[in-house]
Amino acid sequence: MIVLAVLRHDQRLADLAGGNNVSASTVRRWRDELISLLAAQAPRLDRALKKIAKRGGEVVLIDGTFIPTQRRTGKANRRNYSGKQHRHGMHFLALTDEHGRLVWISAARPGRTHDNTAARHDRILAHLRAAGLGALADLGFRGLDNDVLDPVIITGFAATRTRKLTPAQKDANRVLAVGRAPVEHAFAHLKNWRTLTKLRTNPTRATHLLRALLVLTNLEVNR
Numbered sequence: 001m002i003v004l005a006v007l008r009h010d011q012r013l014a015d016l017a018g019g020n021n022v023s024a025s026t027v028r029r030w031r032d033e034l035i036s037l038l039a040a041q042a043p044r045l046d047r048a049l050k051k052i053a054k055r056g057g058e059v060v061l062i063d064g065t066f067i068p069t070q071r072r073t074g075k076a077n078r079r080n081y082s083g084k085q086h087r088h089g090m091h092f093l094a095l096t097d098e099h100g101r102l103v104w105i106s107a108a109r110p111g112r113t114h115d116n117t118a119a120r121h122d123r124i125l126a127h128l129r130a131a132g133l134g135a136l137a138d139l140g141f142r143g144l145d146n147d148v149l150d151p152v153i154i155t156g157f158a159a160t161r162t163r164k165l166t167p168a169q170k171d172a173n174r175v176l177a178v179g180r181a182p183v184e185h186a187f188a189h190l191k192n193w194r195t196l197t198k199l200r201t202n203p204t205r206a207t208h209l210l211r212a213l214l215v216l217t218n219l220e221v222n223r
Contacts, residue, residue: 038212049131079110100182
């Protein structure tokens with residue numbers, strides 16, 4: 001319960017330690033041990049997709065999210081600065097089923113990472129095709145799948161200053177937005193854990209933390 005309070009409310013370790021007659025180092029050890037145990041239960045990408053296909057699923061939802069971090073000094077931290085978000089953070093790629101249940105989350109990457117770059121690095125398309133699944137994504141993944149005959153990633157349409165959307169394209173965007181709503185809800189549930197308000201950890205620990213929170217979020221949703 002102490003660790004859950006740390007994760008849910010981002011409580012200071014010293015405050016929880018003093019109120020429970022233990023040391024801050026003990027609370028920190030409990031937190032790290034529980035995160036490691038939970039992260040180990042997070043599903044691998046191939047197994048998660050095969051499980052969805054086995055129960056009759058046909059499509060997954062894919063999206064990237066940005067988790068802010070504290071700014072650190074040094075050249076290495078420049079990669080964590082996102083020009084889109086105008087702040088430092090880490091990028092994560094996640095998949096949900098059609099109902100918005102989180103099924104997989106990627107390793108932490110620098111905040112400036114593009115969704116397409118992350119998807120290619122994790123070989124998302126190869127895993128989807130191996131499982132016989134399709135995916136629904138936003139415009140951030142446009143160009144990821146160039147196979148016209150066997151499309152896997154379905155995206156919307158973007159308007160520009162010189163080209164307006166046709167009524168049919170607007171209708172398609174509305175349909176896609178409705179279809180993608182569950183993945184947005186999944187991220188909202190995940191970010192209810194206030195420890196993600198501003199991470200104070202390195203990429204490896206951030207990866208373990210997000211995967212542990214994936215497990216906890218699914219336990220909470222299915223309660």
